[in-house]
Amino acid sequence: MFDVREDPEQKAKCDETMELLLAAGYFRVRIKGLSDFDKVVGGLAWSIQACNFAVDIDVLYQENAILGQKIALTERIVLVLSRMKCSHAIEPHQIQGGDFIHIFPVVQWLVKRVFERRAEIGDFNRAYALNQYDKQFGELIDETKLTSFKENVEDIRIRHRPKRRYRCLDSKKKRLNNIDERRKRIHSTLVEFGQMHQLLDTSAGNEKPQQEVDALIKNMVDEKSKIATQIVNSLVNQQQDTLRGIIEDFEEKEKARLEEALLSESGQQQLAIRTFKVQLNKQTERINTLQKNIEELQNKKEETKNSALEVKQQHEKLKEELEQIEIQTKSVDPEALKRVQRLVGDYEAAKKEENERRTTYKNEKNELDQEMTKLQARLQSSPDEGTPENEKMRQIEEQYQTVSDRLQTQRLVMAKKVREISALSRRIDDIPSSSELAQYRQAFFQLYNQSAVLYRQTKQNYTLYNTFTDMIDYMTKEITLIESINEGYPQAxxxxxxxxxxxxxxxxxxxxxxxxxxxxxxxxxxEKSKRDALNIQLAQLIDKARQYAKVLKDFQEAIRENEYLTSKSK
Structure with a gap:
């Protein structure tokens, strides 16, 4: 691993950085006594100052600075570069360590900014110098330009010559004998031509110049308004027809212009906006109707949901009732259940037959009532008793009586059957089911165990009492015997x-x-022989209980198998 200063790539980048700073105008890089760190830091500080970037940080480089000052300067330089939005990132330790691979792009960017700033300052200075030269040492004006200037000045004078703004109401010419009248005339003339500022300037010594001006204006009339009203009145009086035609032409042109505007892009846009507004209103109405429909559907949905919940609750209740009925039917004797089912079927058939007979009898009764009404009407119409109609009426009454008697007997038979069914159902209810028998058996076992425990405890208490009584008797006898021996021994x-x-x-x-x-x-x-006999009897009973439990278990399994087979055969 090479040191940073001995790296050839770092050395090449260092030379390029120094050449770049020298080309930018920082000539201190030629000083051989300065270190690379001082040259780089000085060049960066000089470049930032040359860019004329407004910052609140002092980046002025000073020679012979201590190490702490140099480190603080590098930190400030990095902060200024970040504020200048430098496109290359650099850290203070890279500047301090001489990492020229990362320093060179930053110096290159700063030098570019320095050249741009110099170009801007040069253009500004050149323009400023030319402006100042033209002001001081402009070219001499020739005669052609002078004539054109004179013409322009004359044109300006003609264009801006004084115009009468007011006219004095007193049109009579007065002689100007004294100085005051002349002064008033001069003042009124100045006011007429709108030169009131000159009047105010000349009368600076007077205390109330504005009041005098206002008094003069009151005695005058506006020239423009007077001329305008006269012209308008003359035009209206003389050229009414022409004005009317002009107005009609203007209205037609305006109408045509409006039609063209409507056909133009703006008009089309307005028409499109109107159509869009109409469509928007329709869509809003449709949305409102849809929202109402949605609310109605939601209400219907909630109602159906509530009804479904009620139906579900009823279904669950019916299901629970069916389960309870199934549990109850399982515990009932199958033969008794079949008998009850048969009786219930007979009862339902009898009830159905009764309803059918009632309907038939009711229909027959209605028919007979109709016939009776007809016959009564006939009897009223024919009061003779020996007629065949009366005989037929008697037959009908006899038939009705027999039918009613038969109905009464059938009702009695049905009531008897109902009583029998109710008696049988009560008898069936009185017969305990297998579950009830099991409960009774368990209750009896519990009661027997409790009574056996109580009997055993009572017997033990009696036995203990008898034993203690015998012990007391024997001890009293022993005590009396010993006392008698003790009393008779000295005499014997x-x-x-x-x-x-x-x-x-x-x-x-x-x-x-x-x-x-x-x-x-x-x-x-x-007692031992009795105990042995009882133990033998207990062993026999335990064996019998085991056999009974085994037989009972087999019997229950056989019952379950029988029920399964019967249910499967059905």
Whole structure:
């Protein structure tokens, strides 16, 4: 890795940079005692100053500056270059390190800006010098130009000669005997020709010059207005026909011009704008109607959505009811369910038959009523009783009576059937289902377990009580026996007969204790035998319970298989 100053490419770029600064006019690069850093920094500062760029940063280069000042100067130079919108980026450490590969484009750009600035300043100085020379040392004017100047001056004088603006109302000529009248005449003449400023300038010593001028103007009349009114009156009085024709021609021309304007581009644009406005109004109306339709459709959509939600809720309710019915039907005995279904079918058929009979009977009744009305009308028209019509009427009444009796009997039969159906349904309801039986069984098991636990606890308490009672009895007997022995022993020792009697008593006591012991052992053996028998019975019952559970499980599986096969066969 070469050092930056020993790199041949860096050396070549350094030489090109120095030559470029020398060509731009920075001759300090020829000084051999200065380092490359001083030459580059000085050249950059000089170029920025030569460009005459308005900045608030001091980029003045000074010789024999310390390192901190040089670094600060490089930072300011980079900041100024960024504000000058230099097209090449550079950093302060690149200037300080002598990276001429990046310094050369910046110097080249600055030198170009220096030459452009010099050209602008040269053109400006040249134009300024020529202007100053023409002012001081212009060419002599010849006679032809002098005559043209005189003609122009005369033309200007004629064009700007005094014109009467006001005319004095007092047309009588007065003699000007004294100085005041002459002065007033001069003042009025100046006012008539619009030279009031001269009057005000000459009367600077007077206190009220403006008031005098106003007083003079009041005694005058405007010349232009007077002449204009006279001319207009004469034209109107003399040439009315010509004016009317001119006005008509002007109106026709204006109308033609308007038509041409309408046919021109602007007119076409106006017509297009009008058509666009009409179309826009139509589109806005259409949009409003569409918005109304959209709102109506949205309202309908919401209504249909609400109705759909209601239908969905009803469907869900019906579905839940069907599921509940299916659950209930599963728990019912299939034979009873078939019987109920058959009875319900009979009931529906009977009800349907009843409705049909009612309709037929109603129709027959209507027909009979019509016939009765006809017959009554005939009877009223023919009061004879032995006529065949009366006999026919009696037959009809008898037939009606038989039909009504038959209807009554059928109603009674139907009521009887309904009562039977209700009784059967109540009986079916009284029969518990398998789920109810399982619940009852579980409840009985729980009750049995609770009662068994309570019985066991009570029995244990009784047994414990009896045991403690027996222990107390035996302990009291033992205490009384020991006390009697303790009381009789001192007296029995006194004599030999007493000793014999005391020994006999002890032997009898030992014999009674042995007898009670044998009784207790016998009782214990009996209880053990009972316990063994109960254990054997418990084992047998447990075996039976296992067999029962197995059989019950097989039976339930058989029931499920039977239900599956029956449902599949249907």
């Amino acid at each position: 020792i006194l004599s030999s007969s007493g000793k014999d009697h005391f020994l006999k008593q002890l032997e009898s006591i030992v014999e009674s204790v042995n007898q009670s012991r044998t009784k207790i052992e016998r009782r214990q053996q009996e």
